[in-house]
Amino acid sequence: MSTTEYKPGLSIEDLPPELRQKAPLKLASNENPLGPSPLALQAIRDSLETLNIYPSKQLEWQLRQAIAASISDQLGPEHIVIGSGGIEVLEFVARSHLTTPHAASALPRQSFPFLARFSGRSGNPIHFFDLDEVDFSYHPERIAAAITPETRLVYVCNPNNPTGTYSTAEQVQQIMAIVPNDVLLIHDEAYVDFVDAPDFPDLLPEVLAGKNLFLMRTFAKIYGLAALRLGFGIAPPAVIERVAGVKRNFHINKLALVAGLAALNDAEHRERTVANNAAGKQWLTAQLTQLGCRVWPSQANFVLFAHETVPAQAMIDGLMAQAIIVRPAFGLDNHIRLSIGTPEQNARLIESLTAVLQQV
Numbered sequence: 001m002s003t004t005e006y007k008p009g010l011s012i013e014d015l016p017p018e019l020r021q022k023a024p025l026k027l028a029s030n031e032n033p034l035g036p037s038p039l040a041l042q043a044i045r046d047s048l049e050t051l052n053i054y055p056s057k058q059l060e061w062q063l064r065q066a067i068a069a070s071i072s073d074q075l076g077p078e079h080i081v082i083g084s085g086g087i088e089v090l091e092f093v094a095r096s097h098l099t100t101p102h103a104a105s106a107l108p109r110q111s112f113p114f115l116a117r118f119s120g121r122s123g124n125p126i127h128f129f130d131l132d133e134v135d136f137s138y139h140p141e142r143i144a145a146a147i148t149p150e151t152r153l154v155y156v157c158n159p160n161n162p163t164g165t166y167s168t169a170e171q172v173q174q175i176m177a178i179v180p181n182d183v184l185l186i187h188d189e190a191y192v193d194f195v196d197a198p199d200f201p202d203l204l205p206e207v208l209a210g211k212n213l214f215l216m217r218t219f220a221k222i223y224g225l226a227a228l229r230l231g232f233g234i235a236p237p238a239v240i241e242r243v244a245g246v247k248r249n250f251h252i253n254k255l256a257l258v259a260g261l262a263a264l265n266d267a268e269h270r271e272r273t274v275a276n277n278a279a280g281k282q283w284l285t286a287q288l289t290q291l292g293c294r295v296w297p298s299q300a301n302f303v304l305f306a307h308e309t310v311p312a313q314a315m316i317d318g319l320m321a322q323a324i325i326v327r328p329a330f331g332l333d334n335h336i337r338l339s340i341g342t343p344e345q346n347a348r349l350i351e352s353l354t355a356v357l358q359q360v
């Protein structure tokens with residue numbers, strides 16, 4: 001495989017031997033550079049001897065209870081559904097709401113593409129809307145134009161992947177005002193733990209008030225458990241019941257359940273992760289700007305950037321030749337979405353990108 005044949009989504013294990021010898025670095029999937037939560041790892045080790053036993057329903061209930069309690073004392077397990085990764089949670093939402101061939105979704109074009117892929121496979125209609133061409137904000141009137149009488153789902157990703165930009169509480173209220181009550185609004189909060197903007201929305205009161213709203217979160221990023229597959233949704237009990245109705249038994253393995261329970265108590269790892277991310281994001285933004293890149297302000301654990309003159313693919317290929325995996329941003333040709341690493345990883349990225357830009 002030549003470097004130009006590299007397809008986004010590859011992991012280090014997929015690289016050809018000549019690149020694997022170069023201490024590969026992947027900054028492409030918004031993974032936690034500090035590794036998994038140590039408390040989660042200990043819980044996994046402690047459970048290994050009982051892998052011959054099926055996971056108990058009780059354990060799943062406990063995790064739902066613990067997730068609810070970690071967010072608000074007004075939430076209970078009846079407000080939580082868990083899945084094998086946030087992607088499975090989104091799949092449950094889609095399967096439980098797109099129940100006829102005509103049931104449609106209104107989806108942003110420059111955002112996380114899972115629901116688009118799901119609907120593409122199932123044949124359900126998708127009505128796309130574009131984010132703002134300059135600042136990637138969501139326009140309520142464009143969302144409204146994408147909603148038809150057949151629409152069952154509207155998706156908002158906040159902070160938005162791949163742009164890192166966010167919608168304020170006021171903007172989300174405006175969106176909620178135009179989504180009909182019988183249409184489920186999904187507010188994907190996969191990166192919420194990295195947010196420090198004071199005007200970011202807190203939608204728990206809306207959930208508690210019974211609004212047709214579904215908040216999605218994941219253990220993959222903040223707790224560094226991407227490979228274990230664990231995510232959850234927060235919604236009014238009636239929505240949770242409907243979404244959970246499509247699950248099969250034992251869809252989450254026991255190690256994920258015990259790790260999730262332990263991770264929720266790992267405040268230290270969470271705080272180190274947030275601090276590393278904030279410092280790395282600031283440093284990378286300054287360095288990339290100095291290299292002639294435009295960097296968008298991010299509330300997540302990645303940044304979106306583009307060079308003034310050098311095409312994104314040339315940078316991606318040049319970095320790949322040095323065994324650094326970054327990826328183009330979905331829906332945004334000529335932009336790179338770069339995950340924040342450790343200080344050493346960030347420094348290597350900048351050193352390598354400087355060399356790449358000198359060569360093109």
Ligand SMILES: Cc1ncc(COP(=O)(O)O)c(C=O)c1O
Nearest residue numbers: 085086087112161190218220231
């Ligand atoms: C916006 C968004 N939603 C959902 C997910 C899915 O998360 P998980 O890895 O838990 O399936 C991701 C993962 O990158 C994401 O970026």
